Amino acid sequence: MQAGMPAVQSRASGTLALQSAMPTIPFCKFHGFGNDYIVIERDDVPGDLRLGELAKAICHRHIGAGSDGIAVIGPNAGGTADFFCEIVNPDGSVAGFSGNGTRCAVAYLNYKNIWTAPTLTLRTRSGEKRFERLNTDENGFVFRAEIGQPKFSPAEVPFLSEPGAAATGFPDDDRVVDYHLEVAGGPVSVSCVNVGNPVACIFVDEFPNDWRGIGRSLEVHSAFPARANIVFVKTIDRADIEIRIWERGAGETSASGTCSAGSAVLSAFTGRTDRHVKVHSPGGVTDVLWRDDDEILLTGRAELSYCGEWPLAQARP
Numbered sequence: 001m002q003a004g005m006p007a008v009q010s011r012a013s014g015t016l017a018l019q020s021a022m023p024t025i026p027f028c029k030f031h032g033f034g035n036d037y038i039v040i041e042r043d044d045v046p047g048d049l050r051l052g053e054l055a056k057a058i059c060h061r062h063i064g065a066g067s068d069g070i071a072v073i074g075p076n077a078g079g080t081a082d083f084f085c086e087i088v089n090p091d092g093s094v095a096g097f098s099g100n101g102t103r104c105a106v107a108y109l110n111y112k113n114i115w116t117a118p119t120l121t122l123r124t125r126s127g128e129k130r131f132e133r134l135n136t137d138e139n140g141f142v143f144r145a146e147i148g149q150p151k152f153s154p155a156e157v158p159f160l161s162e163p164g165a166a167a168t169g170f171p172d173d174d175r176v177v178d179y180h181l182e183v184a185g186g187p188v189s190v191s192c193v194n195v196g197n198p199v200a201c202i203f204v205d206e207f208p209n210d211w212r213g214i215g216r217s218l219e220v221h222s223a224f225p226a227r228a229n230i231v232f233v234k235t236i237d238r239a240d241i242e243i244r245i246w247e248r249g250a251g252e253t254s255a256s257g258t259c260s261a262g263s264a265v266l267s268a269f270t271g272r273t274d275r276h277v278k279v280h281s282p283g284g285v286t287d288v289l290w291r292d293d294d295e296i297l298l299t300g301r302a303e304l305s306y307c308g309e310w311p312l313a314q315a316r317p
Contacts (some may be wrong), residue, residue: 024309033283034254039108042074049075052092059090081123089249097196099257107302126196140303199262215246252282262287
């Protein structure tokens with residue numbers, strides 16, 4: 001046995017040497033109330049590697065690092081923003097925006113001391129977002145973000161009406177409120193808004209047992225040409241709502257910044273709540289303020305899970 005040990009150690013050392021020589025992509029995984037994102041610097045991604053393929057590989061819950069998406073952060077080429085952030089879903093599709101994903105990206109910049117000022121402007125596919133660091137503790141960061149103004153028109157959601165479908169206020173008032181759609185589980189009434197991503201809300205007294213199945217069907221419904229985030233909303237009182245989330249390109253998530261914002265705005269827009277709402281999701285509570293000037297303020301946490309390196313070979317198809 002003793003005679004064989006050096007050979008075994010030699011083989012193991014050779015394997016470790018081979019592994020250490022493999023090209024990798026460094027990353028850090030953050031989460032906002034359990035809604036987790038892998039943050040990667042753009043300069044660390046080879047130019048010939050498609051971000052969609054990287055996202056599908058690294059986000060896989062069983063054979064990847066596992067996450068609800070990747071946030072790729074890099075310098076902003078021109079304009080007034082400090083950085084540009086691209087959000088890619090686990091299915092490889094690109095998101096216009098993610099409240100939690102961009103918050104995780106800004107937390108990464110703070111954690112790595114790449115950016116230490118209390119405010120930062122981030123450019124996304126849906127416009128510039130301004131972040132303000134409110135607090136830092138041993139577990140993470142708290143940021144308040146100005147994420148823009150809600151868009152209600154069907155063209156901006158986007159939403160396509162169906163012939164003969166009933167609706168309140170559409171299309172005459174150029175909004176989608178209580179619009180009846182047919183899905184496998186039966187008819188549902190949706191109200192829609194775009195807050196950087198399309199959000200369709202179903203207001204309920206209690207969450208249906210098959211809300212996941214309904215959400216899965218509605219995400220890809222023909223009424224949503226760009227697909228949509230589906231949110232089931234239960235009103236608690238004038239200042240609190242509870243939600244369940246089926247996210248476009250990700251499925252069920254424990255929290256979502258854009259879904260929290262969309263559900264809060266639509267709750268106020270339809271008269272169910274005031275304009276300052278705490279949104280309770282399985283992952284935690286997000287504070288949403290829809291100001292009188294129409295700007296949406298989103299306040300929440302981003303916490304570090306871990307940092308690591310992803311083998312480049314695993315990121316290619």
